[in-house]
Amino acid sequence: MALFAFASPAHAEWWEARTDHFIVYSESSSADAKKFAEKMEQLDMSLRSLQNVKFSPVTSESQRLTVFRFGDVDDISRLVPGAAGFYIPNLSGSNAFTPAKSDSRSTGALLGSTGDSEKKKLDPEKVLFHEYTHHFMFQHFEAAYPRWYSEGFAETVATIVMKPDGSFHIGDPPNYRSDLLFQSMLNVSVERMLTSQNKPTGEDFYSWYSVGWLLNHYLTFGPNRQGQLKQYLRAIKSGVKPADAARQTFGDLGKLDKEINKYKGSGKLGGIDVRIANFAPPVAQMRQLAPDEEATMKVRIRTKAGVNKKLAPNAARDARVVAERYPNSYAAQLALADAELDLAEFQPADLPRAEAAADRALAAKPDSVDAMILKGRALLERGKTDKAQLAAARTWFTKAYNRDPEHPAPLYYNYLTYYEAGGNIPESAIVGLEKAYDEALYDDQLKLVLTRQLLSEKKGPTARSILMPMAINPEFGDSYKKYAEVSDLIAAQKVDEAYKLLATTMAEDDRKRRSGDDD
Structure with missing residues (x-):
């Protein structure tokens, strides 16, 4: 079907x-x-x-x-x-x-x-x-x-x-x-x-x-x-x-x-x-999509809407069908890379497919920031089990940042390459994470990662202010209670305990998502 x-x-x-x-x-x-x-x-x-x-x-x-x-x-x-x-x-x-x-x-x-x-x-x-x-x-x-x-x-x-x-x-x-x-x-x-x-x-x-x-x-x-x-x-x-x-x-x-x-x-x-002062009517610039772009729309919509462990294989399968029809299309290969990367979060063996599709998208459009980010993310995922891949991932996030310095994703993922590597994280990567937060106040996962980093630096009050939107929102379910507990620990000046609880909660949430337990 x-x-x-x-x-x-x-x-x-x-x-x-x-x-x-x-x-x-x-x-x-x-x-x-x-x-x-x-x-x-x-x-x-x-x-x-x-x-x-x-x-x-x-x-x-x-x-x-x-x-x-x-x-x-x-x-x-x-x-x-x-x-x-x-x-x-x-x-x-x-x-x-x-x-x-x-x-x-x-x-x-x-x-x-x-x-x-x-x-x-x-x-x-x-x-x-x-x-x-x-x-x-x-x-x-x-x-x-x-x-x-x-x-x-x-x-x-x-x-x-x-x-x-x-x-x-x-x-x-x-x-x-x-x-x-x-x-x-x-x-x-x-x-x-x-x-x-x-x-x-x-x-x-x-x-x-x-x-x-x-x-x-x-x-x-x-x-x-x-x-x-x-x-x-x-x-x-x-x-x-x-x-x-x-x-x-x-x-x-x-x-x-x-x-x-x-x-x-x-x-x-x-x-x-x-009444708006000095109003000037907006004007939209129009372009009809090419046939290969039209062919990707259903896959793009499904992928951008978000997939879980059950839906990701279907999205990747449909993306492969379109990519086979348009092997040299940037739009088709980018959509495939996105869908394959989603699937790889649940099935790590699919990572080579994601990376290969990102390579084909880059071959079609070498200056694509989106393709650079997807290539880097595929290497970052590989780097979670093979640390040697993290430096390679970093080069792609650097290229994406140089092309678009105001894009939050390269800065965020660049930070993660150092976090996954263990050891000290360079100040430049931490500053980049903070800049990414400024550019993407709407992203909850970024809030959690920055809060965790700030707690590791003993910056409790700042960490609490960033976590607060999630600590007061019961829609986050069981995790909300943990975030609220983290907030309370910070208020009680128990920053080390707050860090341990948040890190544990984030790791467990990630495990549940990848296993499909939270579907």
Whole structure:
């Protein structure tokens, strides 16, 4: 059986649309892809206006968000069951996935609404706006956001209405969550949402999006508690536990719960209008994909969406089929190298295939940073059992860095070559790791590696601030409890114990992932 299939015509056009901060691959017409990419760029402008983030041109291709736009909602949910769109942060370039076509079925039942009204159907565009808000916040702000706020703020942006003159309206209710907001309220109180440290239930999950939206709206637009949201977030960033920060900032949480329940029925949930100064309409640069590039799209989408031990063999098999059809194609060989490297994490014997495909991609395009990184990563994996390969891996990461000094991946993997080698790690490699973190605040694995390094240097407070976003997020499951324990050990000035616990947790998580125990 095919890995997955798009609900599309026998041959659909694929277009690449580039703007200042996006690369969109769209299975649609040129005009449709262009309009979509320009709308995404305007969303970025709107968020910059809201968050007072200055425009800055990208200095590395890795800084652009790649959006794969294809099929319908059913096709998206084949990648992630129940999803109408999703976002995957990645050192080598983050990716988002969204439908190119409207589907005939309502996604309301999946997303918290059960009626037949068109207003209760979730527009996939709103999902993408929600997911891009996550990317924007993680990319630009070094902060520890509790999950309710992260999702509640993203839902606030999801319903943004942008106008041709650059102005926009923000704050409209997410009608697709109306049943949760205005009827059941999920039986999740504000106190539970703000203070629970247990593994989240499905009800908790939905509360982040609905009750979280309402609380964020009230604290942002309501007249009675102005300034408290910033105070609460600052307290968490400083190391105060979220439950304590909530009680210190908001006082009686039962009273707050009553206030937002009254607020939701007040008819004052309309938000505000904002005008962007000196607005210039964005313009996307268009290019139709060549046949070999089109042939790789299904494999690229599957690989970039993430594979586990069960899915990796299928992705690699499909990539081989495309690469055999286009043996001299850079796009096909790069996609194959990526898929083979994913498989090699579960089946190390596949590493020679990954390295060979990277070599063919480099032969087709010698200046490819992506191919250099994949070649280096294959050698790094080999170096975990054959230390002699680590120096060779390092040369490829150096080449990639020289070609693109703002790309975080070469710096991160270069550091790992020294870590895997054992012994002292050069100061230059540690500085590179810190720079990679600055360029990729959204990457959780990088956070863990840098935290571990800082703990080895006895830099407890700095390590704790970097770990904090993961130490307050129960969605990380059992590992979250370990991260929280590491944070507590640092606060108690037991840095050596914190280092041992984090290193052990990271090693165990890696073992589970490679063995498929966490699928």
